[in-house]
Amino acid sequence: MRSTADSQVLIVGAGPGGLLLACELALAGVTCTVLERRTTPSVQSRATGLQPRTLELLAMRGLVGDFLKAGSPRDHYRVTVGRARVGLTHLDTAYQQLGICRQSVTEGILEDRARSLGVHVERGVQVLDVRQSLDSVVVRVSRDGRTEELRVPWVVGFDGVRSTVRETAGIGFPGKTYPYNVMAGDVRLARTPEDGMLVKVSREGLVVAIDFGDGTWRMGAVDRRPPRPMDEPATLEELRDMLTRIFGYDLHPYDATYTARFKFHNRHATEYRRGRILIGGDAAHTHAPLGAQGLNISCQDAVNLGWKLASVIRHGAPEALLDTYERERRPIATRVLRATDRGMHMLMSPALPLRAIRRAVVPTVTTLPVTHRLLAGQISNLAFSYPPARPDRHAKLVGQRLPDTPVRHEDGSLRPLFDLFRSGRFVLLDQTDGQFEPVHEQWPDQVLTARVRLEGPPHVAAHDLVLSRPDGYCAWAGSRRDTEGLRAALREWCGPRAVPAAA
Structure with missing residues (x-):
């Protein structure tokens, strides 16, 4: 049996989701290997659209410029049913567009980034099956005509609709084929x-x-x-x-x-995690590609999972943190699957009643301001949020996406909020001029503190302190007097105490 002691995580699949997960883990100091059965990088365009929320996540890591340079922006969707048109230019984001970028280009940018962070990407390796024990996963692979076994602590399958990881782990994938x-x-x-x-x-x-x-x-x-x-x-x-x-x-x-x-399929995995095996992207959910959602949901799965798995491996956070990955991502995938299934039924039905409804409903939904905003928010993924496990009426911001609001730093400079997320850590926005107990210092490797003034929307700027997760969603918000609330949030997301990072 071959040991892979230098890799804490093995990722199966070098598509956008798998590569972005590798980038997130490596940024957090986790050693990982990506296995891909293709012998060379894909030259196919396949999935092409990067939604505004995905562009925001790439901006947080300093990558969005590469994608914008390589792509072609589209600021609307046009549907030939009446005057149906969904515009993106009113959205509360700097990226009011669908970024058209061939998947081969997306994968190239992400693979270059992953390799620069020390990720090992190995091609021409086919995963045959996975099986796990209490403390590791054995992965049987075929390379160069030989069968080998690899042992790693964690395995994540971003290996597509016909996922070997999902199937051999015994995770169901019910649904239908159109x-x-x-x-x-x-x-x-x-x-x-x-x-x-x-x-x-x-x-x-x-x-x-x-x-x-x-x-x-x-x-x-x-x-x-x-x-x-x-x-x-x-x-x-x-x-x-x-x-x-x-x-x-x-x-x-x-x-x-x-x-x-x-x-085209509409399928959803029965679970996203089984012990030390996790799945994401098309391995976990697949749907008809209406509205350019699949690639984006996959990338957002990767960013959601990346910091959580790194917290467990590097900082001693409880494994229960990994259960929040499915708890947060499953409802979003369910919503997308239902919406695209309704869309396929509506747009493809030859029945006269549905054709009449199509002609009446689609233009109405896209022209009324309220429904247009709702539809654009869903398509762009900017409306997605994560309801807190313990709702707090005093912190409605918790679980919401933080917009890229301008922040004024101590030196007087005004810079985008997203610039603070380059390291992939939690970000504590401190508007108290340092006048609060520094409880966050118990988690020195996981929290970046920025003494700033928020110039952005009132619902964010109204709080003395705002703690953001590495994926840009609010983990906690409150006053300078609520040090116990901040401490509880840090314990919930980062673990009960600071643990020296592994070498």
Whole structure:
């Protein structure tokens, strides 16, 4: 048996979620290895849209500039049902856009970041199964034609819909597969659609059309015919036929750099953690890609899990902290699965009553200010929050996302709040000029204290002290007199006392 004593966590899958989790763990000082069955990095575009909340998380780690430089922004979604249009420019964020960035580029940026932090990414390794004991997980792998066994303390599967980690750990994945024919391609078009971020709906099916900004379009087509065999070649001619039937005219696609055949599923894992094995991303939940949610939910899973697993490994936090990963992330995935399932049913149904409802409801929802704001908040992921385990009427901010409000530092400079999150630690915003008992000093490696003045929204600035989690959600807020409340929050999230970090 081969020992992997230098890796505290083994991550299966070098997609965006797995790589971002590796970055988070390495930033916190956890040694980890990423195993990927592909022998070379993917060149496929696959998932393409980075939602505003994901861009915020990347900004907290100083990475967002790389993605914005490599991508093409779209500030709305257009749906060809009446005048339906969901705009993002009113959102309370600096990133009022869907960042269009090919998944191959996303993975490249994240892999470079992971390697710079000391993560070992090993390709050409297929995980065959996992089994665990009280204090470790044995992972059986195939590499170079040989079967080996690796022993590690923790395993996380970000290995997709057909997750080996999930299946061999005995975690269920109930749900359904949609009975539609689905194709996608990256092509040039002789005749382009009327909008660069378009959902085209017709009696024949639907097309999601995305302009990459370089003359290439992603065309994802879903029609009502039975699905073709997955091993049947996905040809440009077949995609052209699907597009023509749905649009009602020929777009003349050519120069295809990528074509693929898919099945759409709606499935949710029965649990996200079984002992020392955890799962995230498509291994935990999968849905139809309406609204560009899958990649983003996966990345947000990774950031939520990363600091918690690091706290357990490096700082002695109780393993019960890991149970909050599923408690917080499952309701969000459930909401997304339900919404995309309703969307597929509404947009794909040929039934006359549903078609009539579609024509009436979709434009109304997207034009009324209240429902438009709600829809944009959900699509952008900015409306997601984590209800506290023990609700406190005096701290309504707890569990809410903190906006990137300007903060004035002791030297008089005004800088974005997110700049304080580069180290991946908790951030204690102190507006008391240091006039409170420094209870946070019991957790020196986990909490960054910033003596600042918040220039941002009143619901944040009204508190003397605001403790933020490493993922930018409020862990506690209160007055300078409530030192016991702050201490209790730190014990809850960081462990009962300071534990020297492992070498």
